[in-house]
Amino acid sequence: MRVKGASQSNQKRKKLFKITKGYWGQRKNVYRRAREAYLASLSRAYVDRKRKKRDYRQLWITRISAAVRAEGMTYSVFMNGLKKIGITMNRKMLSELAIHDANGFKELVAKVKAAL
Numbered sequence: 517m518r519v520k521g522a523s524q525s526n527q528k529r530k531k532l533f534k535i536t537k538g539y540w541g542q543r544k545n546v547y548r549r550a551r552e553a554y555l556a557s558l559s560r561a562y563v564d565r566k567r568k569k570r571d572y573r574q575l576w577i578t579r580i581s582a583a584v585r586a587e588g589m590t591y592s593v594f595m596n597g598l599k600k601i602g603i604t605m606n607r608k609m610l611s612e613l614a615i616h617d618a619n620g621f622k623e624l625v626a627k628v629k630a631a632l
Contacts, residue, residue, distance in 0.1 A: 597628030
């Protein structure tokens with residue numbers, strides 16, 4: 517009597533369908549389509565983990581730029597001024613400062629203006 521491996525195949529299929537639950541159309545319940553969709557989603561997840569870093573940096577820069585423009589300065593001049601006075605604060609923290617501590621950020625901008 518030969519071994520056919522049906523139980524292993526069923527487990528493999530079940531596992532994939534559990535992952536692709538919620539996908540649209542055949543992508544959730546046809547093995548070949550589900551596998552294609554799953555592999556593509558893994559690829560996109562990898563790419564988007566890299567893109568996420570870009571997106572957040574862009575967001576922080578936009579926030580800083582908006583806060584600095586309200587004080588009558590451009591982003592590039594502000595960042596150059598920070599470098600000149602020796603303040604090494606990353607963009608994430610500058611953005612948080614601009615949002616949550618407006619007065620502190622204004623003081624920072626005033627220091628930069630004085631240095632330039």
